[in-house]
Amino acid sequence: MHIKLIFRVLGVLLMLFSLTLMPPVAVSLWFKDYSYPAFLLAFFITFATGLFFWLPFYNIRQDLRTRDGFVITALFWTVLGLFGALPFLFSESPNLSFTDAVFESLSGLTTTGATVITGLDQLPESILYYRQQLQWLGGIGIIVIAVAILPMLGVGGMQLYRTEAPGPNKDSKLTPRITETAKALFLIYLMLTVVCALCYWAAGMTLFDAIGHAYATVAIGGFSTHDASIGYFDSSLIMAICMVFMILSGINFALHFTSWRDRKLRQYWYDPECRFYLKVIAATTVVTVGYLIYTKTYQWQDAFWQGSFELVSILTTTGFGVTDFTIWPAFLPFFLFYTAFMGGCAGSTGGGMKVVRVLLVWKQGVREISRLIHPNAVIAIKLGNRAVSDRVVEAVWGFFAVYVISFAIMFLILLATGLDFITSFSAVGACINNLGPGLGLVAAHYGDIDGVAKWVLCFAMLLGRLEVFTLLVLFTPMFWRR
């Protein structure tokens, strides 16, 4: 472990993060909402802490190695989550406890979008802006980590995306690849956000709402500046724009990069993960809309808009709402909720277990059955034309098992805090999948639940965002042994 190097990286991260507290100050001054002192105070504390970590080690030059990668990835969300909570703590409106402030901040940064705040429409603009921006920052962090770091670490089968670069850089040195990849991805992310914001603006949102919702859409975050979420705007055009950008943001950003660079749109369809993702969206939309019409819950036009919007929002794990889908008939709320366990593609801002893993689990299930019938056949699992190694196969099964078991344990703990069955089940699901809204007591917000439950859910959000293993590995004595 390169402790000094980790301190230096952490220092840089905190100083960079402190700079992101300046735009809310500007927003506050522009709207005259008098909340800027909270941001300035948070800025000074964060910047000073960053400087404190960075200064003694500013001239350290070492390459990051695998083990450091785990620590930095985990620190990215935990430390930034804590410092990101400062403005909520210092601000008078909303008046949040320490637990609530950390919950809101982590929920933003992990792009979960579960909120403890009600009465959004009455909040200072700077706080509203800050929440949206937190998601946007979390979003780019996720993409860079998912595309540049996790493949190197080999978390949950993500070595699948490891580029076979020859030479000494291949194995454990991460630095060169990170910088180069991060730039390309950031550019795409920025472009997508700008286009999304312009579309929203053109469709009738105020510029403030347009930027804020573009942040939360592209980050698959789901925070809104209104309690009624996207439903506030009551516009099919805005719903359509939102759906398009949620679906786009749920696609692997490395795929966006190559498709746009090569100007070949059909690459989206040739990519097995993306194709499966689009097919699942189409199929589940048909089920949802069909069942809404069949049960006469809505007229067919409403059924189409409400059904497809909610489905896309839940499946991609965005968590925007236009209606209360939790009161839809029979199995529909759970059906939608299940789709969030799949979530977006690997390397996107989406949560859940990721499309490629679900696809691999499916293919492996089929292979297990084939093996029973033909015990001596050698059957390879393929993604497109590429055979997937057994090592990846095992890692994906492992991911699935540990994901389900973590879910089951946290569900039990939430029950132990006294929450009811549906609330516990869905709160853990909504947080581990980085979805946001749940069912039951947490359908609208998380303000009414117990403090212990909130901390468990914070852990769930981190677990989901850190692809389970990145976090769990830090709790093993083995990791810390030299």
Add this chain to the structure above:
Amino acid sequence: MHIKLIFRVLGVLLMLFSLTLMPPVAVSLWFKDYSYPAFLLAFFITFATGLFFWLPFYNIRQDLRTRDGFVITALFWTVLGLFGALPFLFSESPNLSFTDAVFESLSGLTTTGATVITGLDQLPESILYYRQQLQWLGGIGIIVIAVAILPMLGVGGMQLYRTEAPGPNKDSKLTPRITETAKALFLIYLMLTVVCALCYWAAGMTLFDAIGHAYATVAIGGFSTHDASIGYFDSSLIMAICMVFMILSGINFALHFTSWRDRKLRQYWYDPECRFYLKVIAATTVVTVGYLIYTKTYQWQDAFWQGSFELVSILTTTGFGVTDFTIWPAFLPFFLFYTAFMGGCAGSTGGGMKVVRVLLVWKQGVREISRLIHPNAVIAIKLGNRAVSDRVVEAVWGFFAVYVISFAIMFLILLATGLDFITSFSAVGACINNLGPGLGLVAAHYGDIDGVAKWVLCFAMLLGRLEVFTLLVLFTPMFWRR
């Protein structure tokens, strides 16, 4: 596929099964409950059908091959389940519909022990005896299939238990091994039942109750001749006897065989699966009893007896009851319910995913983490001193994933039939784990739920009992292709 051979085996099975309808006739005549015509009629139909399948092919001499093994294993429970329902259909008391009769029969044969009948204490003795005997017959079927057939088929990693016998018999010819193994196992099963019955009798049960409960205990079935189950006897001695035999019956019968043959009790402790099983029972008992004392639900003595009995009964998936554990505080009902997902050891009469699979999933989870930290290390998974092959590892992950996904889908279907969340969740869990009692509406019995739900649950019981893959494989076109 050897259709003729399968017909012959099916014919023999049905004729043998028809003979098991004679003891209830004797019971009926002894107790003068006037129910014997139902059994006689069922006997004639079953025997005639068996003869009809057997007669044309009685001189067929072929070796069973892998593919036939799947069909016969699946037919064992489905066909016997259907014919086993005949006495319930023909009997006037209880007056069951076709759905209920099949549900009760399948629930007995798969040793699930979920019942649709209330008022057991008023039923004819012959029917009560028949229910218990169904479980006992199912129990021996499970053991023989699990020890002799599943390892050959390689279902869910069970090739782990394949004895490395050299020569041409090794691969796909099942017949010689089945006969020889079945005899040894049956003897142990019989011995265990006789000893259990004698203990119950000595402890104060009537001979009728002692035999009936010994059947259901050794089969890990959980049917009782009283609505109050084991609680009816209100005796700590009977509870203690029951616990001992539930724990014994949850152990691999092949292990019983070798330990008793070699007169070496410590083999139980040297067996990694058995040791893990005993440790988990000890640990979960401490949690259960401790929490009951901590919450002052019972005095410490009651807490010990009720807590440990219910825990052992649920964990081994027996489903006997002495109290209503579903009203215990907070997370305890779900905690107990979770343990049933582990269930008994492979090759026992227990349900659930089986101890060895949980142990392997755990070891593989640890290995995945080690691999993250030491990406280039070659790490073998060991059970005792034996390294477990990657093929088995993958099959176990596969089993786990398909088990969880099947659970999730059937849960959704039960919600769609209009059942509430807890009932749907626990009914599917109780049936796929072959546990029996659930929570919510199905805590005591399954009489009040809808017909469609009952058929889904029948499927769940079969799925659990057939180790998921044995049943699923039959639904693939691949299996039926020549």
